[in-house]
Amino acid sequence: MNGRLRYATIGAALVLLATLPWWVGNSYYINIASQILLFAVFALALNVLVGYAGLVSLGHAGLFAIAGYTAALLLQAGYGHFAADTAAIVVTLAASAIFAVLALRSTGIGFLMITLALGQIVWGIAYRWASLTGGDNGVNVTTRPSPFGISLANAPSFYFASLVVFLLAFATMAVFVRSPFGASLRGTRDQARRMNALGYNVWLIRFVAIVFSGFWTGISGLLFIYYNQFVSPQVSALTASAEVLLMVISGGTATLLGPIAGAIIVVVMKNVVSAYVERWNLVLGLIFIVIITFMPDGLVPGTVRLCRWSWHVIRWNGKPAPAMEKHSPGAPP
Amino acid sequence: MSALAVTQLCKAFGGLRVTASVNLTVEAGERRLIIGPNGAGKTTLFNLITGEIAPDSGSIVLFDRDITRVASYRRPHLGMARTYQIITLFDKDTILRNVTLALLGLSSLRWSPFTDLDGQPQLIERAREALARVGLAHLAARPLSQTSYGERRRVEIAMALAQNPKVLLLDEPFAGLSIDERRDVRALLNAIPREVTIVMIEHNMDVALDWAERITLLHFGKVIVEGTRAEVVADPRTREVYLGH
Numbered sequence: 201m202n203g204r205l206r207y208a209t210i211g212a213a214l215v216l217l218a219t220l221p222w223w224v225g226n227s228y229y230i231n232i233a234s235q236i237l238l239f240a241v242f243a244l245a246l247n248v249l250v251g252y253a254g255l256v257s258l259g260h261a262g263l264f265a266i267a268g269y270t271a272a273l274l275l276q277a278g279y280g281h282f283a284a285d286t287a288a289i290v291v292t293l294a295a296s297a298i299f300a301v302l303a304l305r306s307t308g309i310g311f312l313m314i315t316l317a318l319g320q321i322v323w324g325i326a327y328r329w330a331s332l333t334g335g336d337n338g339v340n341v342t343t344r345p346s347p348f349g350i351s352l353a354n355a356p357s358f359y360f361a362s363l364v365v366f367l368l369a370f371a372t373m374a375v376f377v378r379s380p381f382g383a384s385l386r387g388t389r390d391q392a393r394r395m396n397a398l399g400y401n402v403w404l405i406r407f408v409a410i411v412f413s414g415f416w417t418g419i420s421g422l423l424f425i426y427y428n429q430f431v432s433p434q435v436s437a438l439t440a441s442a443e444v445l446l447m448v449i450s451g452g453t454a455t456l457l458g459p460i461a462g463a464i465i466v467v468v469m470k471n472v473v474s475a476y477v478e479r480w481n482l483v484l485g486l487i488f489i490v491i492i493t494f495m496p497d498g499l500v501p502g503t504v505r506l507c508r509w510s511w512h513v514i515r516w517n518g519k520p521a522p523a524m525e526k527h528s529p530g531a532p533p
Numbered sequence: 534m535s536a537l538a539v540t541q542l543c544k545a546f547g548g549l550r551v552t553a554s555v556n557l558t559v560e561a562g563e564r565r566l567i568i569g570p571n572g573a574g575k576t577t578l579f580n581l582i583t584g585e586i587a588p589d590s591g592s593i594v595l596f597d598r599d600i601t602r603v604a605s606y607r608r609p610h611l612g613m614a615r616t617y618q619i620i621t622l623f624d625k626d627t628i629l630r631n632v633t634l635a636l637l638g639l640s641s642l643r644w645s646p647f648t649d650l651d652g653q654p655q656l657i658e659r660a661r662e663a664l665a666r667v668g669l670a671h672l673a674a675r676p677l678s679q680t681s682y683g684e685r686r687r688v689e690i691a692m693a694l695a696q697n698p699k700v701l702l703l704d705e706p707f708a709g710l711s712i713d714e715r716r717d718v719r720a721l722l723n724a725i726p727r728e729v730t731i732v733m734i735e736h737n738m739d740v741a742l743d744w745a746e747r748i749t750l751l752h753f754g755k756v757i758v759e760g761t762r763a764e765v766v767a768d769p770r771t772r773e774v775y776l777g778h
Binding site for chain 2: 375376378379380381382383384387390391393394395396397398399400401402408412
């Protein structure tokens with residue numbers, strides 16, 4: 201995509217997102233858009249690990265829940281939103297660091313299993329330590345914050361707050377993946393041994409990546425509890441971790457747009473399609489199978505390749521065509 | 534002052550002793566060749582020197598500094614670079630990005646999360662210079678996956694040289710190369726200045742013997758012959774375990 205077209209596309213997307221409450225109108229759909237944005241932040245955070253570090257985590261819902269529970273419990277105890285949210289992020293960062301120290305004893309399937317176990321420990325605490333967490337009953341969050349005096353009580357205002365956070369997360373990720381640290385992280389994914397021999401502290405790079413990912417996971421966890429005004433053990437369940445992992449994989453790992461596309465698919469299926477199809481999980485499963493079968497590297501990279509191929513066919517139809525440009529999976533679309 | 538001094542280095546994997554009290558002293562600027570049959574422990578010795586494997590006992594000294602317990606990722610910062618027997622590069626990236634990563638490894642910039650790597654003209658320029666040294670400047674923008682085996686060998690050497698090492702460890706740099714490619718890599722090694730001490734493992738005696746000033750013969754993890762080219766070639770033990778009669 202050339203520069204002018206890229207900027208035009210970004211501009212159009214921003215206008216579309218900024219005017220969404222007006223052209224959607226219905227609060228129900230505005231709320232779905234808010235859900236998409238908060239889960240997109242969660243998926244972007246997980247993508248730092250899955251896509252750029254090559255570390256597949258099945259325990260990220262645990263970090264998501266730690267942020268949610270910390271803020272909800274402090275709010276319930278009478279603390280203000282700023283104090284509760286700041287504490288939630290600090291606790292999530294500390295938990296991410298502990299997750300990292302434990303999980304980085306291994307990579308590959310070992311890393312996956314350790315993160316799964318850590319996520320299950322969080323779920324177990326949330327479910328069983330009822331005197332603190334309320335067990336299955338969860339914790340209610342009675343109010344939403346009012347940043348700069350702007351109430352987030354209604355659907356459009358909460359949507360705009362989610363949009364600001366989402367754009368911040370997206371911009372941060374966009375800069376991050378082009379940065380020297382982003383290149384270092386990708387290097388540890390592709391050739392950890394070589395990176396070590398070139399002078400990189402592979403362990404520390406991965407540790408920082410997990411904490412960075414944990415930070416944005418915590419932010420999305422806060423958005424989630426303010427959106428639902430409730431947090432329960434279900435938030436930290438294995439299915440929640442698997443769901444966000446599916447968002448990343450189906451959309452396309454190591455791309456910026458992939459996790460967003462994945463979040464759109466999952467949230468729309470859960471909220472919209474489930475109203476018409478009782479067994480919507482079956483439809484979601486079929487969609488994933490189709491994506492993985494025909495676009496194994498994900499929806500976004502697959503669609504980009506399909507568009508390039510179509511353009512190539514249209515442009516060179518009937519003429520001897522030069523070889524197609526080879527797709528580079530490392531490059532963000 | 535020797536560039537590299539390995540003393541009584543031992544390593545065993547379970548009951549298998551792969552390095553048995555190895556002593557090796559390489560003077561600054563020297564060209565040292567390490568030979569030996571398959572399984573002699575040559576690559577293991579390199580892995581011990583670079584810290585990829587921790588020794589059971591013994592010491593490794595780099596320019597009078599004991600680096601035996603120094604983390605492996607710190608050793609490139611002290612002037613040690615290596616290449617691998619099996620090429621390990623970044624296939625998804627361009628040749629230029631591969632060399633840029635080598636330079637970035639020794640720069641504090643590698644921790645920066647909010648600057649644009651492509652917007653670092655000094656780093657990119659130095660990477661281009663390193664590629665020019667190995668004759669690959671014209672292929673800088675080419676993805677590594679679209680290069681030949683010989684070109685990849687040269688990229689590996691460019692990455693090592695880009696780090697301005699004091700000691701360069703080359704693990705079979707001629708392996709798998711055609712005659713023309715071997716000639717090119719040989720010319721490349723000859724052009725490396727004397728400030729860089731080179732230790733090379735190689736099986737290809739046609740190119741390696743002429744290049745070496747001193748040779749060490751390893752067998753079953755032990756140094757069994759060491760000396761000048763003429764001394765080692767003339768030694769009957771060399772013929773017995775390696776060159777043949």
